[in-house]
Amino acid sequence: MITVLGLGSIGSLLSCKLRLNSCRLNVISRLSRNAEINYKEYNGLEHTIKGFEVHTAESIPPIQQLIIATKASDALPALESVRDKLNEDSSVLFLQNGLGYLNHSKLKTFNQQLLISNTNIAATLVNGKLIESSNGGTFNVTTYTPSQALTKNSEGLLHTLASLDGIDVKMVDNKDFLNTAHLKLVANCSINALGSIHNCKNGDVYQLNKDLVEGVINEASTVLCLDEKSTRDYVLNVLQSTKDNYNSTHRDIYQRGKRASETEIEYINGHILREADLRGINTPYNRYIYDDFMCKFK
Ligand SMILES: NC(=O)C1=CN([C@@H]2O[C@H](COP(=O)(O)OP(=O)(O)OC[C@H]3O[C@@H](n4cnc5c(N)ncnc54)[C@H](OP(=O)(O)O)[C@@H]3O)[C@@H](O)[C@H]2O)C=CC1
Numbered sequence: 473m474i475t476v477l478g479l480g481s482i483g484s485l486l487s488c489k490l491r492l493n494s495c496r497l498n499v500i501s502r503l504s505r506n507a508e509i510n511y512k513e514y515n516g517l518e519h520t521i522k523g524f525e526v527h528t529a530e531s532i533p534p535i536q537q538l539i540i541a542t543k544a545s546d547a548l549p550a551l552e553s554v555r556d557k558l559n560e561d562s563s564v565l566f567l568q569n570g571l572g573y574l575n576h577s578k579l580k581t582f583n584q585q586l587l588i589s590n591t592n593i594a595a596t597l598v599n600g601k602l603i604e605s606s607n608g609g610t611f612n613v614t615t616y617t618p619s620q621a622l623t624k625n626s627e628g629l630l631h632t633l634a635s636l637d638g639i640d641v642k643m644v645d646n647k648d649f650l651n652t653a654h655l656k657l658v659a660n661c662s663i664n665a666l667g668s669i670h671n672c673k674n675g676d677v678y679q680l681n682k683d684l685v686e687g688v689i690n691e692a693s694t695v696l697c698l699d700e701k702s703t704r705d706y707v708l709n710v711l712q713s714t715k716d717n718y719n720s721t722h723r724d725i726y727q728r729g730k731r732a733s734e735t736e737i738e739y740i741n742g743h744i745l746r747e748a749d750l751r752g753i754n755t756p757y758n759r760y761i762y763d764d765f766m767c768k769f770k
């Protein structure tokens with residue numbers, strides 16, 4: 473059985489899709505929440521989704537297959553909070569945006585199989601209502617430890633994920649994963665901070681910030697050694713396919729009242745700045761966006 477840790481936008485979306493597929497699941501939330509989600513599918517169909525149990529980390533039964541659906545900075549503390557509920561053969565899937573948050577020696581103390589992924593599905597939870605704002609999407613998945621064979625629980629978890637409506641799961645090797653993660657990072661570098669600064673949907677980011685978006689794509693492609701044209705095509709495609717979404721950082725700022733330093737921008741534009749620094753590359757557009765965001769929401 474799958475356990476979803478974190479009942480925000482993506483955790484709720486996966487929980488709803490699992491329930492619509494008649495899968496049994498447990499969810500973990502820090503707040504006591506109603507075990508009911510009002511879900512509006514991308515195609516406009518609305519449902520009230522029930523039938524899953526909301527637990528705390530303390531009350532959750534033993535976990536076989538875990539999806540960590542928190543923000544990047546919460547992912548390791550969240551995993552730690554359920555350490556004693558995992559068995560040796562449990563499987564854990566990360567899906568966070570951003571890079572650098574898993575570079576922690578603590579992860580090596582987990583014997584369970586860890587899977588890392590990036591995804592282009594999109595959703596927003598507004599006032600208790602979950603709005604799906606992408607027409608499905610893909611999870612690019614790899615094992616955290618390179619070239620590991622999948623365990624039974626990992627296979628089961630990915631098989632269930634792939635059976636959900638609109639969800640595609642691609643198992644890739646570590647090199648290809650890094651490539652997809654880098655592309656996704658450039659999309660997030662172009663969208664999340666700017667969408668928050670301008671308080672706009674993804675679909676309006678480009679028109680409002682054409683020069684900045686083009687500058688960020690150019691810089692990030694250089695830093696991450698990506699082909700600039702295909703990176704640009706990828707970013708424009710994400711902007712279009714998620715045009716009705718307020719990005720996940722926007723929600724942290726406007727709905728949760730988080731400060732800039734508590735958001736994922738540190739692992740998004742911040743990651744590019746750190747990599748650029750290491751390699752002596754000048755990234756004025758990224759620097760401008762990062763500083764503007766940090767100053768505006770300090
Ligand atoms: N939203 C989107 O469209 C997309 C998001 N992503 C990525 O997916 C990840 C999740 O994003 P999103 O769903 O938007 O984020 P949200 O902030 O909406 O949800 C995160 C949830 O995690 C919960 N949480 C954090 N720590 C714990 C913990 N220790 N125990 C239990 N619950 C915890 C938070 O709970 P609490 O309410 O208590 O703070 C919150 O409900 C992020 O990395 C994001 O960048 C990727 C693609 C698209």
Ligand SMILES: CC(C)(CO)C(=O)C(=O)O
Nearest residue numbers: 594663714717718719720
């Ligand atoms: C794909 C996108 C930009 C969707 O909004 C996202 O990853 C996010 O919101 O963080």
